[in-house]
Amino acid sequence: MFRNALMTLSVVTAGCFCAPPAPPPPPQVMESPDAGVGASARGNLRFKGPERLVNDVAAALELRADQVCTELGQYQCASLVHNVALGGVDPYGPGLYEPSGITAVTTPLVVDRVALSACTRRVDADLATPQSAVVFRGVPLNGKKLANPDGSELPAVIGELTRRVLAREPYDREVSRYVQLARELDASPEAEPARAWMQAVCFAVVSSTESVFY
């Protein structure tokens, strides 16, 4: 009885490790807009600010909001440490009742900090448990390298990431740029080119103007 159960478990477990996870569906790559794109008459771009930024990053990368970014592993970046830099308010202590209304010198640094933290966590999780990978799934690896930077899997995960973060399909220019990055990292002395590529692509999309403004 025990032996049978153990054998069943072995088969199931072995099955999990043997079947590679399916990559995301291939993207419906859009043609990149040319320079003649219609300009907004109003130009009323708004920065997302601390709550919306974290909510969106968390949702896109399937993290809990409190996992997106912490300082010293315990203090929330957006809601506490860097709240004001991200355009938040601090009414109860210093009496900052209204947001400044403009982004500060340190705002881009904090956005980068939040994006890099969240992306690192997502990539770590996807690489640690590829069977349950959320974004970077189905990417064949050769040790620490991407097995095939020119394969169809990379555009697929670029599409998945773009749909999750920007709620649209990627442009052809974006796909070719990120694939080129994979080739360059693959040829570089980078110790973990696959991880570095995933982090870099995720960071580029999550910290993009399109992602942090609305």
Next chain:
Amino acid sequence: MRRLLLVPLLAAAAAQAKPPAGAVLCAKYPAAPECVGKQPSCAYCHVAPPQRNGFGAAVEANLAPGAPRPLSDGDFSMLLPAALTAVEGLDTDGDGVTNLVEIQRGTLPADASSKPLDRACQGDDNPQFSVCRYDLKYAYKKVLLDFCGASPTFAQLKAFAARPSDDDRKAFLDAEIDRCAATEFWQGKNGQLWKVAHPKIRPVGSLKQGEDQGAIPLADYYDDYALFAWTQTGDRDAREVLTADYFVRRQTNPTRYSKVTSLTSQRVDAAHRAGNMTTAWALTYFVMFTALPRNAASQMYRAYLGLDIAKQEGLYSVPNEPQDYDAKGVAARECAACHATLDPLSYPWRNYNGISSEMYATRYVPNRIELGFSAEAPRITQIPERGVIFNQPVDDLRGWARVAADSDAFAISTTTDYWKLLVGHAPKPDENAEFVATWKRFKNDHQYRVQKLLHDIVKTEAYGVP
């Protein structure tokens, strides 16, 4: 002119700033955006009274040239229209737009960075946005971010685009606004409504009583947030933030607000309550130890009516004021221009007590001045409870609240709060027509229901045209 030169200057009361100026300008240009439901502040012509900006200097040069200064208010009011006419064709700030056009378009004739923007729509293709017209997909993304705090997913956007018609998409947008306005992000603790309330309530963590208690617990301002949120949600009248004779209890997980007749943290009796103007926190923080709490009056005027006396806004001078009952020297020429409005605005607070012994703290105390402040100044007990707001006499603070809540200023201020929250900035001159239509609907058609105001703002081009 001869009459002018002979007018005894004593009658001029030696005032240098001219609170009547706004009314005179608006009588001459009633359709000017600065005059629709409001009046321009002193800053329209002054850097800080009596120092004039470029436009004010040009007007002054054409205001009875050669006549001795200061002019009486009467002469000033009579002569100002002609002086304004004389400078209409000038461009005093050198921005390429004449003063008349700036007045008519709602930009500032003394500020070169403020001028009408005639932005023609280019109309070129844009794969993501309809840049020349209301873009429902763009509005949908914004609605979810503004009200729910998160972007729509790829699948949600596809589903939105797949809806059968624009009418159907508009109906869906309306439903989404209502759905999101019930979320914690919108109405929960530290949510969007609380953010609108912060500058009105002006909390201080170290003085907080109750939940999140501070080091010196004096009052619980979460009650103020609760009343504010209650009046801004559901089918409720936003004016009750000033007129309520009830309180609101907040429960959590999820946040719920409910109307109650009493709270242990509140002390003013029902007959003397005036919404968030008479809460324990408001009296603690804005009245404190003051006999005549001008700070309370000016804060409520600023917070709920959008009129900042420190910026010379909302000045409606009352004749024979300020009386300076508390001997603070406010009748001095430099002070009187503002205090002729501010002091009568403050009198209705005379019996509302701030910080004191347990027996009297944050309560309505009849004869409060006589009980606690009679030695402060010889005439201090003569401070009346009757006051004046917007040139309307009121018997007490509840009367003050009624006039304030029913004013155009309240509707404009409330609409501005949500305009800033949703559009991202105070109404710009080229958005003025939509803004005026929106606050008038809020006041007249919607009877001060914020929930309906939110739908109206989302429907404006200012919100939905990329």
